[in-house]
Amino acid sequence: xxxxxxxxxxxxxxxxxxxxxxxxxxxxxxxxxxxxxxxxxxxxxxxxxxxxxxxxxxxxxxxxxxxxxxxxxxxxxxxxxxxxxxxxxxxxxxxxxxxxxxxxxxxxxxxxxxxxxxxxxxxxxxxxxxxxxxx
Numbered sequence: 409x410x411x412x413x414x415x416x417x418x419x420x421x422x423x424x425x426x427x428x429x430x431x432x433x434x435x436x437x438x439x440x441x442x443x444x445x446x447x448x449x450x451x452x453x454x455x456x457x458x459x460x461x462x463x464x465x466x467x468x469x470x471x472x473x474x475x476x477x478x479x480x481x482x483x484x485x486x487x488x489x490x491x492x493x494x495x496x497x498x499x500x501x502x503x504x505x506x507x508x509x510x511x512x513x514x515x516x517x518x519x520x521x522x523x524x525x526x527x528x529x530x531x532x533x534x535x536x537x538x539x540x541x542x543x
Contacts, residue, residue: 462519463519463520463521466543469519469520469521469541469543470496470543472518473496473520473541476511476514476515476518477489477498479510481506481507481510482507482510482511484504484507485500485503485504485507485508485511486500486501486502486503487499487500487503487537488500494542494543495523495540495541495542495543496540496541496543497538497539497540498537498538498539498540498541499537499538499539500536500537501536502530502534502535502536503534503535503536503537504533504534505532505533505534505535508527508535508537511537512527515539515541520541521541521542521543522539522540522541522542523540523541523542524538524539524540525538525539525540526538526539
């Protein structure tokens with residue numbers, strides 16, 4: 409009676425190994441989930457870095473806006489341009505619709521961070537414009 413039965417030891421080892429196997433499979437599943445989340449985060453970080461490269465360059469944005477606003481089609485638009493520390497505001501009380509279409513085509517096709525855009529139709533050929541673009 410004082411000796412331990414070898415079958416009990418074997419059964420205990422089998423139960424212990426089964427417990428370790430199930431624990432290991434759970435850890436593997438968690439690891440695979442975390443790996444997938446990490447890959448998603450890495451992809452998002454690369455996309456954000458690309459967006460930062462496009463939108464965060466203040467000098468590039470400022471130069472391209474100056475070039476865009478200096479076009480001959482916008483000379484008659486009487487645009488009021490206010491440069492601030494973090495943005496540029498473009499206002500016009502009365503802008504021709506052709507000039508507005510030209511400006512909006514270039515602004516919306518470019519990589520500009522538009523904070524505010526307000527266009528109101530005044531007549532068939534005129535509109536008012538308020539726009540703020542962040543650096």
